[in-house]
Amino acid sequence: MDMISTLLPAIEAELKKQVARLDEPRTRPFHEMLTYHMGWTGEGAGPEAAGKRIRPLMVLLCTSSCGAEWRSALPAAAAVELVHNFSLVHDDIEDNGDKRRGRTTVWKKWGLAQGTNAGDGLFILSNLALTDLEAGYPAPIVLRTAKILHQTCLDLTRGQFLDISYEDRADLTVDDYWPMVSGKTAALIAACCHLGALLGGADESRQEAYRAFGHYLGLAFQVQDDILGIWGDEALTGKSAVSDLVDGKKSLPVLFGLEKNGAFAKRWRQGPIRAEEVRALATLLEAESARTSAQDAARQMTDLALENLRVAHPQGEAGESIKSLADKLLQRGA
């Protein structure tokens, strides 16, 4: 994955440049909230805190795999990562989360008011980043990227709306799952691949194949994550705190279990699940075949992703990197 180690520092430099728009004497503490969240400053700063930058990598790899120069696409790469981080900052507020990647969340550290505003700031910086594409692309292409990203952001808020409104509902089915994760997870990864292909000069149908690859990759990734959230080592041993069962998360296996309407569903409807029940309930849910159903779904989504990737026909070293990045995302155990 040599190409990725070339891209990562370039992404980081572009992100810092974009966020530096707020680096002025009067707004220095505002700038600091963002550099803290991005993982560059403050307690616990470092690559762990920054996250993997999967989304901007995907933009640049897709551009490059269409045979184009990835450097001109850097502002778009920064834009998607800023959107992702804006959504994390606001999600932490909406979920009342006090830790993110092992560190205190922005709103916990600076208060709800500054936290909300910091999230807004990241979002606006993503919009501004996108306008920097003008240096390398004609205006109609830049506008097209803006439309794609804004539409994606609307999907994010739709997914978030569903997620929040599911909290109080006991009548959910598997059909309610896909629209939520399509918005919350898949939309942005789809946009990364779409933007990358567009900026790589791919024609409409190839752009669509890249987009669909990202969409199914995002869904497959989310389902894998849901499986690990219940049967992964950390979830079962409770070492690093959490099983999705304790959080009451409406993940795919849980929805399979609720649809089954057996012993698991009965217990779920009785109220919050305690940490000491986690092992037994995970076993129960598995016995009701929620695990295999979720694994089947993950496999289906993975197949669809790879099929679309074949159609997209990514080239060269970047093409290889996309495949290994996808593999890495999808083979996380389970």
Place this chain on the structure above:
Amino acid sequence: MDMISTLLPAIEAELKKQVARLDEPRTRPFHEMLTYHMGWTGEGAGPEAAGKRIRPLMVLLCTSSCGAEWRSALPAAAAVELVHNFSLVHDDIEDNGDKRRGRTTVWKKWGLAQGTNAGDGLFILSNLALTDLEAGYPAPIVLRTAKILHQTCLDLTRGQFLDISYEDRADLTVDDYWPMVSGKTAALIAACCHLGALLGGADESRQEAYRAFGHYLGLAFQVQDDILGIWGDEALTGKSAVSDLVDGKKSLPVLFGLEKNGAFAKRWRQGPIRAEEVRALATLLEAESARTSAQDAARQMTDLALENLRVAHPQGEAGESIKSLADKLLQRGA
């Protein structure tokens, strides 16, 4: 003001069209949060709840006063109003406000999580609205509008950052006032006039005159509002609840008083002001000439606004309407 009564229904229709992007079966309650906030639905819906739509009016009047057709600028008019409303929804969260234009705020009605997400939704809809300009303008112009609006939004978050961070500070001076209100109030009104002129086909220097007119108009308006917040009838009689003194708002007269460092400053630093002290403290602040200083500032800003408006040289019925709208905004008593 006949032109305004033509524009208002067109603005409302365009806003409804933009917000309808969320009007789908699955996201209907999300759509409802936005139509409620916009003043169209729910308890207390109506023109009072919708507000005066000053900002979109300004966009269209500026476009028309440059001799161009205002209809093609409607998406920009909707965009600025959506930005304004996004900022209100998040401000209400940041200020812990439970009433807005006499109605329960979105976050109070639907909870913090949905409220934060609803604000994000309005903001994203403003971005999408802007891309609709493509139907009437070449792509480079549309991109220019996006840059102006995004830059303005960044200014809004800067102003908001300052406002929040001023809450705990007792060492503020009048110099701290202008950057805050430039961001919080003036930036968006400046952007309205700038966008209107750009879409009206004005050249750079005329655009700049329109922009500066909006900037100083916004500042003058804010200072007037600050004066009314202390010496206006409602503030003094306490009929409709509030004096800015009770809210602890760092308004311009208060900053003049703090800079004076006399009896008012001494009392202010002792802690929150009670409703029954409001009359006496307003009188004290006036005796320390904070009122006349603020009035002088308002007059200066008004003069600068009108001077720039002369340079902008707005034409026809729209030009007359801009002048009367500005007069209406600036002669609110005091």
